[in-house]
Amino acid sequence: MRLIVFLVLLCVAPIAALSQTRTPSHCIALAADIDGAQFLRRASYDVDVAPETVRLHYIAHASFLLRTNGGLNMVTDFTGFTGSAPMIPDVVMMNHAHDTHWTAFPDPAIPHVLEGWGEFGQGIDHRLDLGEVLVRNVSTDIRSQWSGVEENGNSIFIFEVAGLCIGHLGHLHHEPNAEQYAAIGRLDVVMAAVDGGTTVDLPTMIRILGRLKSSIVIPMHWFAQSTLDTFIAGMRDDFAVVEVGGPALDVSLDRLPSRPTVMVLRPAWLSVAADD
Template sequence: MLLRLITALSLLVPIAPKAQAQVQTRQPSHCIALADATPGITYLTLASLPQVAPDTAHLHYIAHASFLIRSHGGLNMVTDFTGFTGTLPMIPDVVTMNKAHGSHFTAAPDPAIPHVLPGWGEFGLGIDHNLDLGEVLVRNVSTDIRSDFSGVEVEGNSIFIFEMAGLCIGHLGHLHHEPDAAQYAAIGRLDVVMAPVDGGYTLDQPSMIRVLKRLKSSIVIPMHWFSDFGLDEFLTGMADDFTVINVEGPSLDVSLDRLPSRPTIMVLRPQYLRSDD
């Protein structure tokens, strides 16, 4: 009840003046077919929030299943928000959350956050989000999760999709099953996808590999992994169809005209956001 009240109140809070000034017209995303482009990803290791080039999305792996997604206009979105992103003072413009475990949400998001998007609604009913901020559109596709109470909670979590800079960027959340045909259609064609690859707490690895090969994204970013051994097992299973690049850092910049011509796994190393030294 408390989280629903906070969420409802957050929807009544206007976008902060900074965010209002930065909202721009969104470059339409295709979500259908990938660009025929050459590799050219820019890799970054951050000490603070960067300036983002036009027609570009900045991705920073914070921890576990939490990413910062930052736009050219300075909109900051954090996935699977737990209430802590690091020592860098920041109030995100948008946070998304999933509830399979407490490491994917907070019951007390800062009320200064303009848009708090839980990936669940009333038990078994799911929730629908279609948040248009001009420069960025945030939407979700509900999925089922395992539940301690009934075995399965229908539409208990969400895949969140960020359409920005002409890109479709998907976060699979705490995925517990392969999407059905209707869910695949609602997701569309993702250029970039963050995928949980632990192989147990979420979807088993053979099933996750099938999902990712069907999505055919240009860039896959593994998340929700707990050891290099488990990560390497996933990478081995994907190596026949995907190039693997170890970025050796937490972040990268992506643009539509610089997507890899061959599907590529970009391995990021999580790092909390931190203030300049």
């Protein structure tokens, strides 16, 4: 009998060692846990992140690094280059509105490459559960290269991690409809394109952000300080504004601002010296 118990424990122990838990977010009930979670090795980029915290580093244009306490590195709107720091991301997300948002040649060593588009007009669905984080998407339209519309050609990527719901709106060209808003859910943090020209116009983006009611809004995809200033001026009535003073911000559920806040990050390539 003792031998049988011992053998059972030997079988169960490796499973327990592999299991990871994710603090539930309040993002959306439909984003449930998924069977078949995969667990990955730490990437070579090794920056400490506190428990129940996510580090957001604005790399360039619309590209951000999201790094977890468990060492997962995820890069949005990945172009193939993140800086001089040695890193093979665990997950990259891409949108194909312009070549500043994707690469046709991602490193084959990247375990998960999530394209934000599918067959023309069909969109794509991602539900990637890595235990510590759930990555999912909501498809929206983009303009085609001939100034038409590619339905479902853009993805809003959403990360449920450390009890937070973090969204990246991608190359959004229109206000989401009711079904898309419902699929997005309640975002604690949102990264939003604020150029007002190649993506959605500024009045529409400001209306979108007002409806999302996120605690933190991080502007991206601005081409000049004047464009950023115009966006901030339009947000000041309802949002506080904080100049972070660098490219990185650590976010946790218990430290979200009490008033909705625009937090301005200044993009910088990843480098070991900058983040040590």
